[in-house]
Amino acid sequence: MTATPSQPYSPSVPRAHRHRRALADTLTLLALPVVAALALPAAFAGGGTRRWFGGRAESQRAEAQAAKDAAAAAFYELDTAQRDLRISIETITAVDSTPAARRAVSDFEALGRRIDEASQRYIGAVDAHDLDRDDLEASVAAQARTELTRAKDELENVKRELDRFSDGLGPLLGKAETQLARLAPAVERARQGLLAASNALDAVRGSGLKADDLAARLAALAPELTKLNQGAGQHGLPQTLERAERVAREAEAIRVEAERLPEKAAEIDHRLVSLRTRAEALTTRAGQVEPVLSELRRRFSAACWQDLQQVPEHAVENVRQAETKLKEAQAARDAQRWPDATALLSTVRALLNTTDESVSAARDRLQRLNAVQKDPQQEVERTRFAIRDAQRLAMSGRSTPDPRHARPLDDSVARLDRAVASLQGRHPDYWHFLTETDAVRRTAARVVAQIREERGTAP
Missing domain, CATH: 1.10.287 (Helix Hairpins)
Incomplete structure (x- = not known):
């Protein structure tokens, strides 16, 4: 069966795969291997000019012929299944280069060798016995029946192996067919995206604006479009899909930027005026x-x-x-x-x-x-309130506060007292006092945030 020609990959493989049963049934008899084609006429031949004898010899001949017919049917079913599976393997290899796909190809080749061995034994059994001979002896017919039955059983065993292997290809085949089904729409989206980007650039230029950078980006996509037009057969399906999606994304970005260009020009004009006015105002304030x-x-x-x-x-x-x-x-x-x-x-x-x-x-x-x-006490009270609020939260639901919360709050109380004491004297440093109270309030806020986070409560 290895003489069956391998079909070359084309983007139409998914459709061929969906109808492979119908195609295989139609073409099998025309495409059978040469040896099998020579074997089949003998398997289904009947009549002739031989003389018929009754008795045990004719009974053995009939049983041998039945065994031969059954073996031929098994051979035909195995050949058809192998042809169908070859289409599936070719679909997978056209799309998938992962280790799993390579392993599937290797396993299919190993199965092909098993099929060849079983087929050769079947053909050898057919060639070894002429069941149409007039002088066919009962013992020879019985031996032929035994060998043909053994050949049929082996063909059926290999067919079951092939069926199990085919069932296991489901995920790989489904993925491959999905990717093939995505190819044509993806390429079309890329083409339409490039056309839309080109039209948007033409419209912008017609309004008097230049878009040289966008035009350069669009021109850089021309070689990619050429490769898309050459097809997945030349560049590989995964690479072609990735290229089509990337071209579509880049073309869409160019289109959006081109359509927004008039708005961007107006925005820049507005910002120029606004920032110029602000600079003049800051000159006065400075x-x-x-x-x-x-x-x-x-x-x-x-x-x-x-x-x-x-x-x-x-x-x-x-x-x-x-x-x-x-x-x-x-x-x-x-x-x-x-x-x-x-x-x-x-x-x-x-x-x-x-x-x-x-x-x-x-x-x-x-x-x-x-x-x-004028009134330092207002700043002091504001800061003490922040500390007390944090202390109340730290004590909520507890008999004693967590040291991680109590220690920074106690330190904040002492720090505030020192800041208040620093105001005594002839020339107090009010700015130092303000920076200290700011720091104390930040510490209290940090403790509150930590407690709420640990308790899982909203601020």
Whole structure:
């Protein structure tokens, strides 16, 4: 049976697989191996010119002929099953190169050798006995019946092995057929995606915008489309599926970016105006920092304002850099270098945010120092409340608090007392006092979060 030609892979294998029974039944008699084709006419021949004799010899001849017919039927069924299974194996190998698939091919080849051996013994038994001889002896007919029956049994045993092997191929075959069924839709999606991306680029260019980077990305997909058109037979089905999906994703990304390009241009224009206005406002605010620093120097100890000394100088420098980057961003926008314009605007925003924070810090410092100088007790009570709230939670449902919670809270009480004591004197460091109370409240909040996490309760 190894003379059966292997069918070459083509993308239509799934359809051939679904109809392989019908095709095999139609073509089997035309495609049987040469030796089998020579054997079958003898298996089904009848009549002739021989003389018929009654008695035991004719009875043995009839039994031998029946055994020969049964063996021929077993041979035919095994050959048909092998042909069907070969189509399944070819479907799997066209798609799957995993160790499991390679093992299936190896097992099928081993089965093929078993089939060849059984077939050769069957054909040898057929060739060894001419059941149409007029002088066929009863003993010879009995021997023929025995050998043909043995050949039939062996063919049936191999057929059962083949059936078990076929049943075990179910997962591999199902996976292969699923992948084959995905191929045509995947390739079509890739083609349609490329067409949609091309149309979107044409529309953008028609509006007067350039999209050179997107056009370059689309052009880079042309070789991939060529490989898709060449088909899975040349490049392999897994690789073709992966290529089709990747091309579809990239084409869709290009289409989305192209369609959003007018919106992006408008957004960049808006950000240029907004950031330019903000830079001008910060220039004005930066000029107001020096009077704030003068008041801080006049009314509070050096520890309360020394870290703010460089704010005016840094603010002026940051705004100057921001204005330079704004000019570069405008030039990039005019040249329609969208990524460059976006990156430059992000730099401008970061510079202005830093400047805003430092300028605001000076005024906020003065406000907080004024408040604590006027009434430090309000800050003390606010901090004590945070500690007591954490202590109540730590004691909830317990007779004694967990040391992991009690220790940091006890330390916070002592730290607050020291901060309050530091306000005594002629020139108290109010800023140190405020940073200490801030730190105490953060510690209390951290203990509360830890307790709630351990108890699984929502904040």
